[in-house]
Amino acid sequence: MSGKTREYDSGARFRRDWGEEVFAQVTDEDRMERNKNSASLNEAYYDFATDHYQSGWGDKFHFCGYQPGESWETAQSRHEHYLALMTEIRPGMKVLDVGCGVGGPAREIAIFTGAHVTGVSINDMHVERSNLYNKEANLEDQVEMVKGNFNALPFKDEAFHAAYATEALCCAEDAVEAYKGVFRVLKPGGRLGILDWVITPLYDDLNPNHRRIRSKIERGGAVPFLTTAEMHKKALEEAGFEMVLDEDRAIAKANPVPWWYALDGRHQPTLYDKYMSFMLGERAFKCVRAVFKAMSWFNLTHPSRMIALDEVSQCVFSCRDGGKEGIFSPMHLFVAQKPERKKSQ
Numbered sequence: 523m524s525g526k527t528r529e530y531d532s533g534a535r536f537r538r539d540w541g542e543e544v545f546a547q548v549t550d551e552d553r554m555e556r557n558k559n560s561a562s563l564n565e566a567y568y569d570f571a572t573d574h575y576q577s578g579w580g581d582k583f584h585f586c587g588y589q590p591g592e593s594w595e596t597a598q599s600r601h602e603h604y605l606a607l608m609t610e611i612r613p614g615m616k617v618l619d620v621g622c623g624v625g626g627p628a629r630e631i632a633i634f635t636g637a638h639v640t641g642v643s644i645n646d647m648h649v650e651r652s653n654l655y656n657k658e659a660n661l662e663d664q665v666e667m668v669k670g671n672f673n674a675l676p677f678k679d680e681a682f683h684a685a686y687a688t689e690a691l692c693c694a695e696d697a698v699e700a701y702k703g704v705f706r707v708l709k710p711g712g713r714l715g716i717l718d719w720v721i722t723p724l725y726d727d728l729n730p731n732h733r734r735i736r737s738k739i740e741r742g743g744a745v746p747f748l749t750t751a752e753m754h755k756k757a758l759e760e761a762g763f764e765m766v767l768d769e770d771r772a773i774a775k776a777n778p779v780p781w782w783y784a785l786d787g788r789h790q791p792t793l794y795d796k797y798m799s800f801m802l803g804e805r806a807f808k809c810v811r812a813v814f815k816a817m818s819w820f821n822l823t824h825p826s827r828m829i830a831l832d833e834v835s836q837c838v839f840s841c842r843d844g845g846k847e848g849i850f851s852p853m854h855l856f857v858a859q860k861p862e863r864k865k866s867q
């Protein structure tokens with residue numbers, strides 16, 4: 523790889539490590555096996571996919587539901603504000619962002635609440651870029667990112683008043699261990715708020731179309747074992763948390779316009795939203811793919827850019843189809859609390 527960056531070859535690494543699959547035939551045993559490598563799969567995935575994500579999602583790598591006429595940008599912020607409110611984040615608190623991406627949600631929540639946010643990501647590029655953006659936003663004293671695996675969080679016990687995660691903990695190699703790690707670094711009484719990807723009770727494992735959509739979402743989003751809200755709750759309780767709230771924000775009254783409408787050309791209230799909605803559709807994908815292919819013949823782009831386009835588009839289309847079928851939600855909200863320390867008798 524001399525002269526080439528780590529990103530250059532990351533797409534091929536991800537594909538090799540993920541392995542071959544027939545989408546409708548993936549079993550839970552396959553998922554469990556693949557999930558053992560989730561951290562390294564995610565590290566490789568974000569080496570090649572981050573530029574692509576940023577060109578589509580900016581600095582916030584998560585979905586959101588809408589009010590009629592509400593722009594994508596406003597709706598994303600409202601989504602984060604709601605999470606911060608339910609997690610009871612207050613000014614001056616020390617807060618952990620578990621799986622922070624390039625830090626868009628962390629900066630938004632820091633500004634909204636006045637808390638200090640520390641983000642953790644498995645990907646070096648996320649840490650480097652986030653810290654640069656924190657500085658550019660004049661927030662370097664309030665938001666900082668560090669590299670780490672959320673299955674072995676690099677923080678002292680009881681270091682944080684609260685923690686949250688947006689569309690990240692579903693990638694955990696072992697959900698119970700990841701939740702135990704967050705439990706350990708929270709102070710007693712501290713809350714963990716999570717907005718995450720789940721398959722809903724409408725998912726039917728005997729339906730080949732459902733199975734195909736699920737496997738494509740998993741692969742396209744580097745989530746080796748996409749599971750149910752029930753499994754998340756069980757894992758949270760096993761880790762020692764008490765459940766405070768659990769609701770699917772995809773069907774909440776506050777979001778009457780479904781999140782996937784933006785991916786289906788049905789919700790595009792601003793000019794920018796129209797552009798994004800078009801860019802995330804199949805027609806733009808075909809055009810951009812043809813351009814990338816031509817560029818790669820002349821060595822004008824590195825091979826992982828093409829893989830990013832294919833994998834991330836697959837993720838977007840299958841998330842949209844999962845939303846349409848009602849079998850997938852990228853915004854199930856879980857709020858859990860570490861019990862208060864018992865007073866000595």
Ligand SMILES: C[S@@+](CC[C@H](N)C(=O)[O-])C[C@H]1O[C@@H](n2cnc3c(N)ncnc32)[C@H](O)[C@@H]1O
Binds near residue numbers: 581690
């Ligand atoms: C879909 S992105 C969401 C990023 C961010 N929460 C947001 O909403 O913009 C998932 C994030 O989880 C991180 N991640 C995945 N597996 C991880 C692991 N084992 N340890 C730490 N971070 C991880 C990825 O690096 C990425 O930053």
